[in-house]
Amino acid sequence: MKKIDVIxxxxxxxxxxxxxxLAFSYMKDSYKNIFNSNIYEVDxxxxxxxxxxxxxxxxxxxxxxxxxxxxxxxxxxxxxDGNLPIMVGGDHSSAIxxxxxxxxxxxxxxxxxxxxxxTDIHNEKTSPSGNIHGMPLxxxxxxxxxxxxxxxxxxxxxxxxxxxIRSFEIEEINYVHENNITCYMDFQVIERKINNIVKEIIxxxxxxxxxxxxxxxxxxxxxxxxxxxxxxxxxxxxxxxxIKTVKKALNMLITNLNVCSMDIVEYNPLLDVDNKCKKKxxxxxxxxxxxxx
Numbered sequence: 152m153k154k155i156d157v158i159x160x161x162x163x164x165x166x167x168x169x170x171x172x173l174a175f176s177y178m179k180d181s182y183k184n185i186f187n188s189n190i191y192e193v194d195x196x197x198x199x200x201x202x203x204x205x206x207x208x209x210x211x212x213x214x215x216x217x218x219x220x221x222x223x224x225x226x227x228x229x230x231x232d233g234n235l236p237i238m239v240g241g242d243h244s245s246a247i248x249x250x251x252x253x254x255x256x257x258x259x260x261x262x263x264x265x266x267x268x269x270t271d272i273h274n275e276k277t278s279p280s281g282n283i284h285g286m287p288l289x290x291x292x293x294x295x296x297x298x299x300x301x302x303x304x305x306x307x308x309x310x311x312x313x314x315x316i317r318s319f320e321i322e323e324i325n326y327v328h329e330n331n332i333t334c335y336m337d338f339q340v341i342e343r344k345i346n347n348i349v350k351e352i353i354x355x356x357x358x359x360x361x362x363x364x365x366x367x368x369x370x371x372x373x374x375x376x377x378x379x380x381x382x383x384x385x386x387x388x389x390x391x392x393x394i395k396t397v398k399k400a401l402n403m404l405i406t407n408l409n410v411c412s413m414d415i416v417e418y419n420p421l422l423d424v425d426n427k428c429k430k431k432x433x434x435x436x437x438x439x440x441x442x443x444x
Contacts, residue, residue, distance in 0.1 A: 152444050155188035156229040156236045158249075160222055160416075161195045164211035165244025165284030168379045170421030175239055177420040178432065182239060185436045189234070193222045210281045212298055215244050220301060222248030226412065230256040235443070240416035242284040242379055243271055246364045250291045251302035253362045253412045259304035261411070262358040263291070264312045264404060267366035268337070268391060269380075270319040270327060275299075277322040284379075284417075308332050312352050314400060315340060315369040315392045337369075337391055345396045349403040356408060363404060364414040367432070370394055377428035378417045394431055398438040405442035413439070 159175030159182075172195060175182075183190055197214040222238065226249050229236035238249040254261050265271070265288065273279075274289040275296055289295050293305035313327075313334040327334050333355065335348050368378040371391030392400075404410065415436075423429055 153233065153235040155186045155443070156232075156234045157182045157186055157188045157190050158222065158225050158229065158236055158238045159190070159192040160218075160238050160241040160245040160248075161193070162215070162218060162241035162245045164197075164214045164218070165242040165287075166282050166379050167211065168242070168419065170419040171240075171242045171379045171417075173420050174241060174418040178239065178418070178429070181429075181433050181436065185433065185440050186237070188237075191225050191229075193218060193225060208281045209275050209278065209283065212283065215247070215283045216299060216301065219245065219248035219251075223252045223301060226252035227256055230411065235410070235412060237413045237415065237439075240414065240418075243267070243269075243364075243366055243414075243416045244284040244287055245416060246271075246287040246414050247283075247290045247299075247301060249412060249414050250287070250306065250362055250364065253360070254291070254304040254306060255302045257360045257411065259307070260358045261306070261360045261362055262310040262312065262356050263288075263306055264314065264352065264361060264363045265366075266314045266363065266369050266397070266400065268315060268318050268368045269366070270313065270316055270323040270334075272323045272326055273320070277320070279320060310356075310358055312355075314348065314352075315397075317391060340392060340396065341390075345392075345400050346403065349400055349407075352404075353407050359409060360411040361404070361408045362412045362414075363401070363410055364416070365397075365401070366417050367415070368417050370397055375428050375431055377419050377423035379419050380417070394435065398435060401435070401439055402442045405439065410443075
């Protein structure tokens, strides 16, 4: 088993929801106790975070990219040391730095498994909100403008696999279909069973290395609701995945693929009544740890 490096990413600029940046500090002891790992924290300070003036549409682009570049450096060093970095956020814009570091270290030979309620594949032209946590995959694919430049290698859309999607805008799903990106909606996972879905993904992985990006909002809201953005979408009337399903998926993926790095994002402790979601989060972390052994 590789040594795990837990990298805390206290990022909120991708969605600017209060509490989005607090997950790492709130869960730090849990990460340390469960993984028995090295613990790092990305410096999230920024001299002037109020930068809407730079773009009338895209919000906080300068701090998002600056802090992701800091994450990139820590993640790349972790990979260079032969360790397995697990980035814990923070909002999902943090995946820009982690995936970019992984792509560069392994010279593009990386597939990304995106377990999420959202497709997160807007670019600066299609984003309705201007929030970059809905754009990280487009940044990693290279379909955003030069302000988003990070790393050298880009993600091939054919190496992207979605699990649990239930919320998207029409521009996103059109791009997914036009590029034949593998996408399993939540209702497909429920109908076909997660073990069958994961087996198909494993069969179709063409790269040597795999990055898993796991957003806690893929879980059904009646089981886990302490997330930055709850799902409310006109196109898909989904319910989300159960914690049991998520744990099974993570176990199968980790034990059957060459997972080189991971993200866990979007937990918001300010929304966690009586720490109920924290306890469930710890159960998921323990499943990941046991799967890695």
